[in-house]
Amino acid sequence: MKILVFGRSGQVATELLRLAEVTALSREAADLARPEVCAAAIHAHAPDLVINAAAYTAVDRAETEEDLATAINGGAPGAMARACADLGIPFCHVSTDYVFDGGGVEPRRPTDPVAPCNAYGRSKLVGEEAVRAAGGQSAILRTSWVFSAHGNNFVKTMLRLSETREALSVVEDQIGGPTPAADIAAALLTMGRAMVAGHAGGLYHFSGAPDASWADFAREIFAQAGRATVVTGIPTSGYPTPAVRPQNSRLDCGSLEAEFGIGRPDWRAGLARVLQELERA
Numbered sequence: 001m002k003i004l005v006f007g008r009s010g011q012v013a014t015e016l017l018r019l020a021e022v023t024a025l026s027r028e029a030a031d032l033a034r035p036e037v038c039a040a041a042i043h044a045h046a047p048d049l050v051i052n053a054a055a056y057t058a059v060d061r062a063e064t065e066e067d068l069a070t071a072i073n074g075g076a077p078g079a080m081a082r083a084c085a086d087l088g089i090p091f092c093h094v095s096t097d098y099v100f101d102g103g104g105v106e107p108r109r110p111t112d113p114v115a116p117c118n119a120y121g122r123s124k125l126v127g128e129e130a131v132r133a134a135g136g137q138s139a140i141l142r143t144s145w146v147f148s149a150h151g152n153n154f155v156k157t158m159l160r161l162s163e164t165r166e167a168l169s170v171v172e173d174q175i176g177g178p179t180p181a182a183d184i185a186a187a188l189l190t191m192g193r194a195m196v197a198g199h200a201g202g203l204y205h206f207s208g209a210p211d212a213s214w215a216d217f218a219r220e221i222f223a224q225a226g227r228a229t230v231v232t233g234i235p236t237s238g239y240p241t242p243a244v245r246p247q248n249s250r251l252d253c254g255s256l257e258a259e260f261g262i263g264r265p266d267w268r269a270g271l272a273r274v275l276q277e278l279e280r281a
Helices: 011-019 035-045 066-087 119-133 154-162 181-196 214-225 254-260 267-280
Strands: 003-006 023-025 049-052 091-096 138-143 167-171 202-205 230-234
Touching: 003 011, 003 035, 011 023, 011 181, 035 066, 049 066, 049 181, 066 091, 066 119, 066 138, 091 119, 091 181, 119 138, 138 181, 154 167, 154 214, 154 267, 167 214, 181 254, 181 267, 202 254, 214 230, 214 267
Parallel strands: 003 023, 003 049, 049 091, 091 138, 138 202, 167 230
Antiparallel strands: none
């Protein structure tokens, strides 16, 4: 099976390259700011499955670069989905919990109303809507708090800060499911293969378990890494950022398990593997 992946150096794309034989397109090969180039690449490669694992992910910078974020996160996935629809190719697209307003305490279901609270979330929602509007065989996978041994992520930031600080203040009133990029990649491959075999696709959620706060996540990182850094929990108001962050990033992942047999991974086990990889690097 020929699998075409948009993104090459990102966290999920890197794991896809490890798990399967795929053709992964770098930014130089397919500039997501030019959606027509992405569509042309699909027509040129004529794969059996397309996975979009690339995105504009600079959440705070998106507040001042919303047009660029929307072109990459909205226009490009739409062009990919339309090209796939034209060719009859299944299309898998990675999205985010940021399409919700971040309120409440209940896990959000795929069918719940969306209302992004920042520019990044708005740009990702444009992408979701464009993928669905294309009318082809597509699957959108919303996820949260992605981490791995590569790229920029919370785990690597905490480890770097702990090298010079004995104590850190970390937000404790934002709750979500940290999700290993390796598990996201595996889920996308399972979904994509099922779609090649005839599954219609749809809209799904996938995040690690159990749900935790950023402060909880940091404490587990330091515990597993053997770092003595003390974590003090603070409210969101104590760590202001240009982009509003959702306080509730919990995701109901039941439909993904029911349809594909993909359960929520234990992020603590995923963290152990990531730390082992970083130790070997």
